[in-house]
Amino acid sequence: MDIDSIIDTGDPLYARLFARPPVYDLIFSCLSPRSLTRVALTCRAASSAAAEFKTRAFNINRHFSRYFTDPIAFRSLQARTNTLVSGSNALQFLDRTFYPESDLDLYTHPGHSFEVAQFLVQVQGYHYVPRELQVKDWKVATKSYWDGITAVSTFKKQCLDQECLTVQIIEASSSPFESILGFHSTCVMNFISSDAAYSLYPVATFENRASLGMPSSRSTPTAIEKYIKRGWRIYYIPTPNNLAFFIEHARWVYDEHTWRLPLNQTGIEKRPPLSPTSAPLGFNPVLFNGWKLRIPERQETVGGYECYYYPVRTTLFRYNYAISEEDLSFAIRDWAIQQGKYYHWQVSKEDWAWFDADIPGFLRKK
Template identity: 45%
Template sequence: MRVCIRYSPGTPSISFTYPHHRMMWEPELPRPLPAYFLQEVFSTAPIYDLILCDLSPRTLVWLSRTCCRAHEAVTHFICRAYNINRHLSRCFPDPLAFRSLQARTGLVISGSNTLQFLDRSFYPESDLDLYAHPGHVYEALEWLESVGYKFQPEAWKQQQRDWRDEVSADWDGTARRITDHGEMTIDFEPDMEYSEVAGVYTFTRSVAMDTGTVVLKVQIIATKCNPIQTITQFHSTCVMNIITFDAAYSFYPVATFEERMAIQIPGSNRLDVVKKYVQRGWRVYAVFGPEHVTHPQLFLLNEKRWVGDRHCWSIPLDTTGVTPRPALSLSSEHFSWDPSIQNGWIMECEGVSAVTHVPRMRTHLVMITVFRYNYNFPDDKLTKAIRNWSLSQGQLNHAQLTKQNWIWFDAEIPRFRGVLSSHEQ
């Protein structure tokens, strides 16, 4: 529609004219934005940050595929939005020193802190949960004390004022780790909430922030097998996310961050924690429903999963300034990857039909002395192949070597995976 103002002697008159191809009651179609305008938007960080900050991870991926300028904008936004050093600076004055600790010990961040990082949110009352491999607990606790954190014993351990009374610095990785009955040799602690946990050690530190003094809380969770085994037995899937020294991973990203839903894992007695995540906006299911069957990408039932596989949401982190992992021993082959990425699981459904039935997380444990770390695999064939190979190698190690010159063969794990994968194709 065009508006014409005509002047004549006296009062000006206003008339309306319409193009011949559109009826007068049809609304005028919006004009497309010129290309230069979009290029200007995606070239100015203060502008496109305001747009991208409200988009979900999947939408960011879709947008990045529309054009080169959008892809560049999304890439730069992700680098700023998922800045791990900035994220950790709230708890640690030197984030790179902490990440170097992660690199040499395999220490993993999980729980609500990782969820906040991936969700670009903030829970002021939440703490930082760190999951440690057997044999690295002492070093992690000692490091926390060195940066100003103070040990806070549990209520039923008030007589224990020093964590060193319980944790030994001399861990013997060459000692038998599993019994003939397939049980872990570490004793259960009383009142433990998770059977996969050997101990929980709480530390606090008071820091001055803009709003006053804040008490920061960090917990070291000593795992009996490894962090992934413990995390896949969490109360629900929305917290099955981890941060290693070089990457962040979400195990169920579509369900967690797109649909804001989770499935409860049986066996956990932390129903109060489930309630907390419901209050934060997650829809938690006690059993599978029809939607979980018709949309298999949500929980990927009965599918072999690995940390960092194509179903995970994986964010590589900048490792500039992080001290790499050292060799395990003089004669052991060096590997630079985090032990967590060599672990997997399967979410199974107990019952004939998935509908109205509960999930079950299944893994095969490999706790063998020829490997420095314990592993859990989703594949029975892989597990048997590694165990059979380890019998002969273990006989050589135990017959000829001492703890001081032990050979660790963790670098063989990805090769076993590659060989089995090629045979299945």
Template identity: 40%
Template sequence: MSQIRARHTSARKPRFADECSIGQIFCRPPVYDLIFSCVSPCTLVRTGRSCRAAYAASKDFSHRAFNIHRHLSRFLADPLAFRSLQARTGTLIAGSNAVQFLDRSFYPNADMDLYVHPGHVREILDYLVEREGYAFRPNSTQPADYREIASDEWDGTEVRGEPFEQEEELSLYYDIKGVEAVFSLDKCGLEGLLKVQLIESEISPFDTIINFHSTCVMNFIAFDAVYSLYPVATFEHRNTLQVWRARPLQDLNVMLKYDERGFTWLCSLAAGTPLQKSPFYPSKSRTVGDQHTWKLTLPTQGVDLRPQMNSSSSLVQWDPVIFNGWSLEQEHEGMTTVYKPIKSAVFRYNYTTANCKLYFRLWQFILTQGLLSRMLLRKGLLEKERWPWFDAELAGFWEAYKHEFMSFIRRDVST
């Protein structure tokens, strides 16, 4: 009998973390909120992998810390309606606004920068003015009415360029690249004056973003996800690598601004650092959403997705940014982004790639399909309103050439 009593009264050892004192920490939101608010994104993820209680706590904290509607509500009265507008137009929020969201920080005097595809500028401006109450503030060269320079009649059938234009040669030598026009707007908010800058991209929002002054601002918010292209360098090491093209660093205010925000400015990669271990991933073919990208998926409940563009085009409801690629390469004493733009009326949007094989295969398709569409248009057998766009077919090309990569750059095999 004594043996039976001993068996029933002996204490069982804890099997899971929530049965011990450490687990109790992750069962109290006020406690783990204080802990998680002080750690980096990487540490947050690693802590969540340590035990069941920590995982549940990190998920709960992340759901509240990365609340996109709360983040956007500072500038927008109806964040959900704006995200639906993003879904229809492929508009990206980038610059310091995206940094603040991912870093869970706040810059009091920062504005919100919107990067817009060609053909959607008027729609975004109308929304901000008519739905959100912003006022257009022209610069010295702009008229008082933005409608005079932002047309609502965009012809997507126009020729956008040939595949081997001289000006596109590896996109190495540009000043401030990719910006067609900038529209400034503001309104009075509860915390003072709110400023929004709408940047009309010459090629695409991604093309403009990848040519920012340095890597810490190469982050952007789409309607369905937030992306950081250099997350380890930006949010773990707090470093930013200069990638300005063929021009001296004339405005030291940019360096000082990001120094105040806790980032160390690097003009070049540290000598002797193995390329394979660099958090800037030099001389690697990159794509948006690859293994080096931090992608934070956003809830899309209530977001109205893009409708079919016309009856001749397949339905496209993903953001165009996911089909873009680039490479960070050594150029003289610094670094620069290298890629080829894919500009053609065969696609509604423009794209980029660092894969030579994919680039030439796409242009074979573009030349064949484009010739057919233009011939039908000229003969009156195709209306402009039914011009077919083949963006939906990009997924197949991307998948087919995912493992067949050839760089535009000749590299030393030792690197």
């Protein structure tokens, strides 16, 4: 069928194009996330086609099926433990690309790594591969209590096609989000929770293909080199017209500069209460974390920028939080000190309630 016969039907050409998935898939697959959004705003046909395309392009269950025979069970585990997937895997998902040599990195809160490891070994058939100086038993290496220990545990599984899959559990000493803020550059500051995927610097990462390097991170030059070869330009001092890094701006995961991609929740178990006496946690705790890109104050760091935040760690909250504003962090700490002084001595530790559900109230009040 030639172009004239399409037009002669009386239907607009663009409507005919957006009615054929094989055609618009070819178009949409070449577009960046922002361009895809802009095309979707042009007309109803484009909007409907883009929405349908996104359900397939960002199919999280298919994405995780490489590592898990039951992606729904894994995502329900994420909801229970608030575990985040980050590193190159999250970048691949949002960028709609594939790095065959990459692993899957799971970032856990203190106290949750044991349950995640148990799922890998007993449900998914992975086996623990300790490093030379690590304990040989995963049940000992991964703890079920939270005591500030940071650990990286590696699990492997040989598939039928001879591919060896590797999953690493990175148990954060404070929180998964704080670990992500310590990455070598902004292009890898992306993560996947049970209910959404996030990019902290989407315009820089996916539109400009640019990344701000962090000289203060503990990453090796090899890590930076890997992402240069994958197509990102690494800046350590951004150019004057590069506003996509929001230097010295207080940021929050939930703010307008973050790309939040909601994920299909069919079959995912709801997030359970943190304890029988705790208020239901109707949100992912990662939402209420913040940071600021600034020049390091430490004298030994030469040039560049770092992600800075004010940590809030208290026995009133089950999880730890990074706060981007100093006065707000002090307000939360002051409340926690007073609340804990009167609350803890009246209730045994086994019966404590966690007050994480009150975190959004502090942010609304600021």
